[in-house]
Amino acid sequence: MRRENMASSVAWREQPQETQTVAGDRRGDRRYEIRLDMRWKLVRRRKVLDSGSGRTVDFSSSGVLFEPSHPLPFGLNVELSISWPVLLHNVAPLQLVVHGRIVRSDGKRTAIRMSQHEFRTTGVPADHREVLAANIRTPAVFANLGATGGFAKVQ
Numbered sequence: 001m002r003r004e005n006m007a008s009s010v011a012w013r014e015q016p017q018e019t020q021t022v023a024g025d026r027r028g029d030r031r032y033e034i035r036l037d038m039r040w041k042l043v044r045r046r047k048v049l050d051s052g053s054g055r056t057v058d059f060s061s062s063g064v065l066f067e068p069s070h071p072l073p074f075g076l077n078v079e080l081s082i083s084w085p086v087l088l089h090n091v092a093p094l095q096l097v098v099h100g101r102i103v104r105s106d107g108k109r110t111a112i113r114m115s116q117h118e119f120r121t122t123g124v125p126a127d128h129r130e131v132l133a134a135n136i137r138t139p140a141v142f143a144n145l146g147a148t149g150g151f152a153k154v155q
Contacts, residue, residue: 029060038082092121
């Protein structure tokens with residue numbers, strides 16, 4: 001009886017297995033086509049191995065696809081500094097800084113999975129620094145919570 005079980009399990013392994021495939025894009029997050037200038041740095045143990053420039057192709061909440069100036073290796077950590085097209089308080093230029101790992105690279109395009117991201121301001125012209133400082137100290141849209149527990153609009 002034991003031999004019969006072994007024979008049936010061997011026969012089962014030899015049977016051709018059907019593979020199921022899913023057509024189309026299977027990413028979990030929606031991608032947004034946004035083309036922006038950027039700089040990248042390959043980083044290993046806090047040491048910059050290589051750097052260059054490029055242009056983004058698209059974004060999602062968990063990754064970035066971009067075109068680097070030259071091919072990048074799969075599996076390394078990368079930091080992207082992306083020139084953001086919006087000014088903070090209509091004064092300060094912004095950069096989106098993204099940290100992640102290269103999950104795909106075909107020579108022309110590189111994809112990373114984001115592990116961290118943040119917006120940073122870049123150099124603010126001297127004549128705009130006072131305006132920016134005043135806007136940061138003054139709430140622009142909402143005041144403190146009102147008696148009803150909701151937000152009160154600042155007039």
